[in-house]
Amino acid sequence: MALLGYTADGDALDMHGRTEEEFLASYDLSAYPQPSVTVDNVVFTVCDDDLRVLLVRRGGHPFLGCWALPGGFMGIDESTDEAVQREVEEETGIRISQGIGEPGQVGFYEQLRTFADVGRDPRGRIVSVAHMTLLPYRTLAEATAGDDADDAAWFSVRQGDAFVDLTRVVADGEADGEVIRIPRGDDGLAEMVGAESLAFDHGDILLCALGRLVAKVGYSCLAFALLDTPEEFTITELRHIYEAVTGERQDPGNFQRMFKRTFWAGGLVSEVGQTRTEGRPARLYRYDGGLYETIVR
Amino acid sequence: MALLGYTADGDALDMHGRTEEEFLASYDLSAYPQPSVTVDNVVFTVCDDDLRVLLVRRGGHPFLGCWALPGGFMGIDESTDEAVQREVEEETGIRISQGIGEPGQVGFYEQLRTFADVGRDPRGRIVSVAHMTLLPYRTLAEATAGDDADDAAWFSVRQGDAFVDLTRVVADGEADGEVIRIPRGDDGLAEMVGAESLAFDHGDILLCALGRLVAKVGYSCLAFALLDTPEEFTITELRHIYEAVTGERQDPGNFQRMFKRTFWAGGLVSEVGQTRTEGRPARLYRYDGGLYETIVR
DNA sequence: TTAATAGTGTCTTTGAGACACTATTAC
């Protein structure tokens, strides 16, 4: 036991007879070599019933010219959360929040895991704390309306149902089939290869995010974070989000009942009107469930 | 686009006309202030049908004399995984592996998440990558047989069913009820308070680990990593692990059928004999499922 | 025999999924 005793003021003394204040004054973290810490962010959106991920083209070494996840160094005076929020705001102009689905608040993000292999970055010892962000496409399109970015684009994550395919899609434009083709294993994710086509280990990070997203949509309210208008949506719109994320068709009838059992009976949504479109009008709902991460199953 | 062109050798040149090699030669990560990175580890075991966590008493400032999670600084030439393995081996003499349940291999660990609030460590900017480790108690007891550690102890995580309680338990000795008392909320975890009784934000980390463990035992093979003898165990022994982890009694009959449906029918276990004890002999099984993380539900 | 522990049978309820069917609008 290295507690030597106490001062008259009740401060603990360590094995060298120092108070905490004295210890901290003489303590120097940088005496040991330190790594750098970055945050990387897998930003998902759903556009035209299609799950897409935001990639940026690297404008400097290393991996110059390669597509990569958006991200950057964590400031010494900010948390990883603050760094992610800052990066997203710089990139899209949108202020995201963690988990909260308050009125006015938009989007969702959470930490995935930390990637820390020694050789993952040729610049040196860099540890990356990876995150996943969900943003509604409309908000995003509004926020970045004037931008003409050649160095950032949305990529489709799925194509058909036999492949997960990252095909370059210019925002609102034509697909021009390139970049990455990823065969799917039996479980849809395990045997992906070609992930090394992204810069660094960003292919691994993307797979990690995709797995988390698909799993979590199944037992939480995450899908609501991808709705263009969570304050006024139809069950069919929500179903399209599920279909885009899982890559599988959802039976409309069964989805209807799932919605009622899970979200309506759970008090997470309220009815706010009806549509007036071709076909039978649909009931409109508002999401007022708070935390998107709420576990519903 | 900041790709200027290519050298005769096909090397990309950046906006300053540098090759990657030239760029890296002049690049200095330490030009920006860098944080330090630690790994912390929530080590669980089950002893006497009781879920316990390993805590160490801090022998230096800050939080001198407080109980804390085992952990330490990540070396500049090791990954977080390697750091965790090194720390566990230093602490217990056991070489753990990630996820694999090979014959001879023992224990399991995985990353939880990274804790990076700015003020979390008074020594300065320190980011902690938290992990969870599962070890069978018997292996542990053998490995640390000669140790007489006053600065490390196993704490019960549950007491009765109304409280989660961290009561100091000396290895194989008497409980002497102290330290931390944590009231449980409706879901058993949410409203825990008093977590600040541990050093740093280790209370938060512990709660994070406990939630992950309870959830994951329900849909994976993690429980097998806590068996003293996974190469020869009875269904009742496995049920006791589940009961210790979840804190709830499992119906023996229903557990029996779950075991058959999930693990036996899934080919993850094989029968290796019978016990000869008081009462009806029990069938003995061997876990040969490989990855403890295998999702079975 | 009894005590002790292992293991099965059976009944109810719940939810997932397939799919036929009805409802309400625009035109």
Next chain:
DNA sequence: GTAATAGTGTCTCAAAGACACTATTAA
């Protein structure tokens, strides 16, 4: 009316949970 979309009913199957019951040993 038809086309289009929204929503309901019904059937089957699988699994969870409660709990009574049978099975096999030691002493």
